[in-house]
Amino acid sequence: MAADCEAWLNSNPVEVDNGSDSFVSEDENNGGALTANKNISNEINGNWLLSSSSSIHEARLKAKAKRRLRKNSSRDSGRGDSLSDNGDLVRGTSVAPTSPKSKLLDRRSRLGKGRGLPKKGGAGGKGVWGRSGEVYEPEHVDEKDPNYDEAQENCVYETVVPPLDERDFEKTVTPIVQEYFEHGDTNEVAELLADLNLGPMRSEVPSLAVSLALEAKASHRELTSRLLADLCGPVLIRSDMEKSFDKLLRELPDLVLDTPGAPQLMGQFIARAVRDQILSKSYIEGYKGRVGCEYTRAALDRAAVLLKMSKGGVRIDNQWGAGGGQRPVTQLVKEMNLLLKEYILSGDSKEAERCLKDLEVPHFHHEFVYEAIVMVLESKGEKTFKMVLQLFKSLSVSSIITVDQMRRGYERVYMDIAEINIDVPRAYFILEQFVEKSFNMAIIDVKLRDLCPCRGRKRFVSEGDGGVIKTES
Numbered sequence: 001m002a003a004d005c006e007a008w009l010n011s012n013p014v015e016v017d018n019g020s021d022s023f024v025s026e027d028e029n030n031g032g033a034l035t036a037n038k039n040i041s042n043e044i045n046g047n048w049l050l051s052s053s054s055s056i057h058e059a060r061l062k063a064k065a066k067r068r069l070r071k072n073s074s075r076d077s078g079r080g081d082s083l084s085d086n087g088d089l090v091r092g093t094s095v096a097p098t099s100p101k102s103k104l105l106d107r108r109s110r111l112g113k114g115r116g117l118p119k120k121g122g123a124g125g126k127g128v129w130g131r132s133g134e135v136y137e138p139e140h141v142d143e144k145d146p147n148y149d150e151a152q153e154n155c156v157y158e159t160v161v162p163p164l165d166e167r168d169f170e171k172t173v174t175p176i177v178q179e180y181f182e183h184g185d186t187n188e189v190a191e192l193l194a195d196l197n198l199g200p201m202r203s204e205v206p207s208l209a210v211s212l213a214l215e216a217k218a219s220h221r222e223l224t225s226r227l228l229a230d231l232c233g234p235v236l237i238r239s240d241m242e243k244s245f246d247k248l249l250r251e252l253p254d255l256v257l258d259t260p261g262a263p264q265l266m267g268q269f270i271a272r273a274v275r276d277q278i279l280s281k282s283y284i285e286g287y288k289g290r291v292g293c294e295y296t297r298a299a300l301d302r303a304a305v306l307l308k309m310s311k312g313g314v315r316i317d318n319q320w321g322a323g324g325g326q327r328p329v330t331q332l333v334k335e336m337n338l339l340l341k342e343y344i345l346s347g348d349s350k351e352a353e354r355c356l357k358d359l360e361v362p363h364f365h366h367e368f369v370y371e372a373i374v375m376v377l378e379s380k381g382e383k384t385f386k387m388v389l390q391l392f393k394s395l396s397v398s399s400i401i402t403v404d405q406m407r408r409g410y411e412r413v414y415m416d417i418a419e420i421n422i423d424v425p426r427a428y429f430i431l432e433q434f435v436e437k438s439f440n441m442a443i444i445d446v447k448l449r450d451l452c453p454c455r456g457r458k459r460f461v462s463e464g465d466g467g468v469i470k471t472e473s
Contacts, residue, residue, distance in 0.1 A: 163199030170208065172196065177209050177227075181220045186230040193235050202236060206244035210269055211251075214259045219360055221265070225272045232278040241278050245270060249287075252295040263295045267302025274307060332361060336368050340375055344384060349394045356400060365401045369409025376434055377420060377427045385434065392443050410435070410448055417453055428455040 142148065164172060173193075180189050193205065206228055213224035232241060248255075248266060255262040273279040284300055284307075291297045336359075343352040356368065372388050379385070395401040413420075413431065421427040432454060439449040 161195075161197040163197045164201050166201070169198075169201045169204060173205060173208055174212070177212055180227060181216065181223060184223055186227050189227060190231060190234050193231070203240040203243040203247075205231070205236065206241055207247050207251075210244075210248055210266075211255065214255060214262055214265055217360065218358065221269075225269065225276070228273060229276040229278055232276075238278060238280065241273065242280075242283065245273070245279065245283075249293075249296045249299060252293065252299065256295055263298035264302050266299040268306065270299065270303035271306035271310075274303070275310060327361075329364075332359065332364060333367060333371070335359060336371050339368075340372055343391060344375075344387060347387060349391055352391060353395065353398065353400055356395070362402070362405070365405040366408035366412065369401065369406055370412045373409065373413045373431075373434065374420065377424050377430050385430075389434075389437055389441060389443075392438065393441050396443050406444065407448055410438075410444060411451070414451060414453055421455070428453070 173196075176189055176192050180186070198205070209224050209227060213221045228241070232238065248269075252262060252266060255266075259265065270279065270284070274281060274283065284304055287296070287300055291300065339352060339355050342355075343349070356365070369392070372391070376385055376388050392401075392406070396403075396406060417427060417431060424430075432452060435444070435449055435452040438444045439446070
């Protein structure tokens with residue numbers, strides 16, 4: 001085909017001005033087009049051919065310039081110059097990007113740098129761990145690294161808790177012991193103390209617990225003795241216990257100022273500790289002949305006496321007594337009856353209040369009210385009647401017995417009055433008088449007074465009834 005075109009051009013020469021520029025005006029372009037149309041004499045395979053080689057060269061130059069300008073216009077995204085469809089230079093026109101989709105999905109660097117590969121092999125980005133299935137091998141230490149240190153190869157990093165000093169010890173351990181008095185769980189205390197770095201202050205734990213228990217109740221002292229027995233082994237050792245009790249014996253003159261019975265209580269703690277095998281049996285004997293303080297001597301004598309009594313069959317395990325919630329009901333009822341009998345004999349209401357508090361059973365005070373009223377019904381004379389009313393008055397004013405417990409005690413008597421009347425024929429009459437006096441002294445309210453049961457009078461049939469009693473409706 002190229003040979004035919006060349007033969008045709010040679011046979012039809014066309015004159016062309018070689019001095020014209022590649023960029024011509026519109027008239028010259030039109031003129032050239034007319035000249036080209038005149039020189040066209042044939043069509044080969046549907047393609048129009050120019051009449052001279054110079055025209056072909058000129059067309060190639062125009063096409064090349066047009067492609068160059070079109071490429072520049074696509075880079076400038078419509079800014080600058082562009083060519084029209086005829087190849088003319090057009091200024092100030094905005095041409096939209098030819099392929100925005102290709103620009104949007106292009107993963108090559110926008111700065112023109114890089115090799116055009118995806119970022120980090122397709123596994124990078126924020127929050128990405130790496131390629132799926134990639135296994136990281138342990139990093140090998142480079143011995144040629146200038147920051148390499150041989151001592152760092154066998155390093156083990158651990159969380160270090162600084163040891164407690166004297167200032168922080170009491171602030172940290174005191175709340176733990178006080179909370180233990182409420183829940184009574186020795187395992188929780190052992191876990192909390194194990195998390196602390198006690199260091200040299202480890203022997204101060206028993207002395208702090210005992211000093212707090214001296215000012216607390218008997219049930220708290222029992223809990224303290226159990227705590228010391230459970231801590232010896234997991235947290236403390238026997239030498240720590242001995243150091244702690246030695247410190248307590250030295251501080252007895254100061255402890256007596258706050259707790260007058262501290263020497264006797266300390267002797268009970270020592271005897272219980274020896275019994276629980278957290279102190280050696282020779283601990284008391286080690287103080288013989290070298291005790292100058294009278295309080296220390298009294299504490300050691302008390303401990304020695306208790307240990308001798310334990311050999312004779314007396315148990316020291318429950319020397320402090322158990323808390324109200326841990327005691328059997330029969331034992332509580334027995335102690336309340338003893339308390340009432342002592343009060344009737346002594347008439348000391350303050351002592352009765354203190355003894356009732358020491359029982360530590362505020363939820364069981366209705367039993368105390370019940371037993372007191374039954375004692376009044378079974379008694380003879382006015383002494384018990386008046387003394388129980390005075391005791392109820394003082395207990396209600398001081399709120400030792402709450403209104404609810406007082407009400408429950410009276411209601412229990414109301415329910416059992418029929419059975420009590422079997423043994424005490426005048427029980428209904430005495431109860432009505434006692435309830436009325438209680439209402440007048442503001443011990444009970446009107447509703448509780450109106451609930452008091454009363455026994456109806458017996459009515460006989462007139463003349464000839466033969467002693468028959470009328471049935472009550």
